[in-house]
Amino acid sequence: MKLSEVAPAGAVEPLAAILELQAHDVTASTTVRDPREAVGRHVADSLSALELPFVASATRIADLGSGAGWPGLALAAALPEARVSLVESAIRHCRYLERAIEVSGLENADVVNARAESWPEGIGVHDLVTARALGALAVILEYAAPLLIEGGHVVAWKGAASDEEVSAATAAAAILGLEPRGVVAVTPFPGARDHTLHAYCKIAPTPSRFPRRPGMATKRPLG
Numbered sequence: 001m002k003l004s005e006v007a008p009a010g011a012v013e014p015l016a017a018i019l020e021l022q023a024h025d026v027t028a029s030t031t032v033r034d035p036r037e038a039v040g041r042h043v044a045d046s047l048s049a050l051e052l053p054f055v056a057s058a059t060r061i062a063d064l065g066s067g068a069g070w071p072g073l074a075l076a077a078a079l080p081e082a083r084v085s086l087v088e089s090a091i092r093h094c095r096y097l098e099r100a101i102e103v104s105g106l107e108n109a110d111v112v113n114a115r116a117e118s119w120p121e122g123i124g125v126h127d128l129v130t131a132r133a134l135g136a137l138a139v140i141l142e143y144a145a146p147l148l149i150e151g152g153h154v155v156a157w158k159g160a161a162s163d164e165e166v167s168a169a170t171a172a173a174a175i176l177g178l179e180p181r182g183v184v185a186v187t188p189f190p191g192a193r194d195h196t197l198h199a200y201c202k203i204a205p206t207p208s209r210f211p212r213r214p215g216m217a218t219k220r221p222l223g
């Protein structure tokens with residue numbers, strides 16, 4: 001797959017620079033380094049969410065657990081009007097993300113070295129929170145809900161999620177002021193299997209006891 005087949009014209013150059021960096025920088029947190037493979041597995045997978053209208057129109061995005069920057073960097077490149085914060089707890093990954101922003105020239109992305117549940121400046125200001133490969137759905141929702149404005153959305157990129165995981169997330173959503181808005185199956189690259197986007201909307205204030213202390217969402221999951 002070519003970048004120009006999966007990314008909007010203005011996003012091709014910055015993303016090509018990031019894929020080149022990712023291929024050679026040993027601190028990039030990914031096993032998919034070959035740029036030709038990364039076009040599908042990282043870029044197209046990240047941009048598959050643009051088919052959701054509230055992703056395409058988002059203006060203030062937080063990508064939680066960014067790692068090597070997917071989906072956050074791809075969304076920043078594709079949505080130049082949006083501001084994208086890459087929230088990453090590991091300083092090593094943050095340094096890489098800063099280099100990726102520098103080589104790409106993306107001016108609408110920034111790096112936040114924090115745990116998603118310990119980022120007070122991020123509370124209540126985002127209309128979209130994204131997360132890929134960060135954890136169980138219920139955990140992602142617990143991290144995301146406080147960061148959203150009412151009417152904002154969460155999108156979680158998942159492989160095959162079990163019925164149990166989805167039910168736990170539905171129960172967690174009800175506690176957090178979120179409502180499920182569907183699961184969309186996507187095929188970002190030929191042969192991609194079990195790629196789904198799980199969407200939720202914030203329909204009510206999140207109770208003030210959230211975010212809980214760091215680590216609690218995984219130690220004692222809601223739902």
Ligand SMILES: C[S@@+](CC[C@H](N)C(=O)[O-])C[C@H]1O[C@@H](n2cnc3c(N)ncnc32)[C@H](O)[C@@H]1O
Binds near residue numbers: 093131132133
């Ligand atoms: C498996 S990687 C996924 C990276 C990227 N989203 C992807 O799909 O390629 C998960 C990342 O989340 C970070 N992380 C884990 N818990 C976190 C938290 N509570 N807040 C912010 N980052 C977190 C880890 O350091 C790691 O870089």
